[in-house]
Amino acid sequence: MATRDALWGYRDAFGDAFGRTYFRRFGPGVASSVGLGTYLGDPTDAVDDALRETLRLGIESGANHVDTATNYRCGRSERVVGEAIREAAVDRAAVVVATKGGFLPFDGDRPDDPAAYLRERYLEPGIVDPADLVGAHSIAPGLLEWSLDRSLDRLGLERVDCYYVHNPETQLESRSREAVYDALEAAFETLERRRAAGDVGAYGVATWDAFRVPEGADRYLSLREVLARAAAAGEAVGPDDDHGLAAIQLPFTVHMADAFTRANQRLPDDPDGDPVSTLEFAHEAGLAVVTSASVGQGELAADGAIPAAVDARLSGDTPAQRALNFARSAPGVTCSLVGTTDPDHLRENVAAGTFDPLGASAFDATFE
Template sequence: MATRDALWAYRDRFGDAFGRTYFRRFGPGVAASVGLGTYFGEPTDRVDEAYRRVVRLAIESGVNHVDTAVNYRCGRSERAVGEAVRETVRETAVDREAVVVATKGGFLPFNGERPDDPSRYVRERFVESGIVDPADLAGGHCLAPDYLAWSLDRSLDRLGLDTVDCYYVHNPEAQLATRSRSDVYEALEAAFERLERRRAAGDIGQYGVATWRAFRVPEGHDAYLSLGEVLARAEAAGRSVGPDDDHGFAAVQLPFTIRMADAFTRTNQRPPDDPDGDPVSTLEFAHEAGLSVVTSASIGQGELANENAIPEAVDEQLAGDTPAQRALNFARSAPAVTCSLVGTTDPEHLRENVAAGTFDPLGASAFDAVFE
């Protein structure tokens, strides 16, 4: 598990190579504000090897935040991440405790490859085996505590690690397709209680929710979830389980770019210290609540790496030698953001992304001015 001393030691080793605020508070210490995602790529041996190379290169270059999920590339991304982390620890001076490994559970994963008949696979693998109750399914998604515990065990096994540093409940808004919003909040509280117990057992360091639409859409939208209510359910779970440090809900993952800035521009959350007050943005809520925000799709899944993809008036304010670096630095400039993820299997792209951290992000006033 990542520890305060090891994370700060990693920062001391690499920090002088980067700009100010590159390392930011996360978990028990600090971690890089540029992170590596592992979503894209076919479930093949070739892509596995590419991820192993790039994860090791990232850790050796000043990126110690690696993100994956039980379902990414049919479960193969977790395995590649774990192999790379273990190899790097074994063969270099980097400690396991200096690397933040995050993964997610919620979607039903395939096992190494896409089955010819996914519906049959889900029925035989998950329903008929008793791993999930069909009443808990929303398509290929499940929030039931027993399923999440099973999924976490699979993640630990595939990673080959004793602990996951940050465990996300993945896209809980998927459950809104078949359940009421109040029922989803109840399901989240039950899930958080199980995760609190796994945290107390040392299997996870902290937990959170990774979303796509839930915190970016208007309050009345079918996919909307209240971050305040989600946090309240985690607080209730913490009280129920009873750890001394309250609760382990610490992070929110969501997409954020200049073209997908709803988490900053849309006021759809009630302030944590004044539930009856005027709504605030998700990023402002997270900042006030002390939650870490991890941005996904930080360069628009590659679209913002193209010339002229960023509006000129914004682009000229951003620091970076390439469009990808400037897009990444825009995401890193947003309030409450502790890490911006970029997925790649290309070592040159990885080096380009890491180099974004040598430039300073926008200050608060400059960032606000982008939206005026």
């Protein structure tokens, strides 16, 4: 697991090479604000080898926040993350490792008949109840228990530092919002027990739409209610009334800046007041914010992809660096994820952190 001393030691070893606020508070210490994502890539041995090398290089170059999920690349990404951490010349305790559960994963490759595979692998053995499924998604406690155990096994780790409930808004396709909040509370109780057992350091909610869309939209979830359900789970599990909900994850780019621009969340201490943005809510609640798709899955790495007026305000030698630095500059953002299997792109991405992010006023000005 990541420890305070090791994380601060990593910061002391690499901090002078990077710009202002490159290392930011996360978990028991600090971690890099450029994170290593593992979502993209075919489930092949060749991609495994390339991803393993870029992850190792990133960890050894100043990026010590690694993000994956049980279903990424048919389960291969978790295995590769574990291998890269073991191969890197960096102490495991100096690396923040996050993974996710919620989607039923394949095992190494895509089956010819996915429906038959899911039925034989998950439904017939009773790993998941069909009543809890929306498509290939469930956040039922039994599946999350299974998924966490599977993740620890694939990673080869005794503990993950942050475990996300993956895209809970998927459940809204078949369930009421109140039923989804109830399911989240049950999921959080499971993760509270695993936190008490030492299997996870903290937990979070990773989303695509839930915290970006307008209040009341079909795939909307209230952060106030999510936080309240975590507090209830913490109180129910004990031994104290604290809880382990520590982070949210959502996409954030110059073209998907809703978490900053849209006022769609109600603060716990002012439920009848004006809504605030997700980033402001997270800041007020002390939640870390991790951004996904920070370079638009590569689209923002092209010349001209960032609007010229915004691009001119951002620091960085390349469009990809400036796109990353836009995401890292948003108030309240803890880490911006970017994935690659190309060593040159990895070096380019990590080097984005050598440039200072925009200050709050300068970031606000990009929307004028």
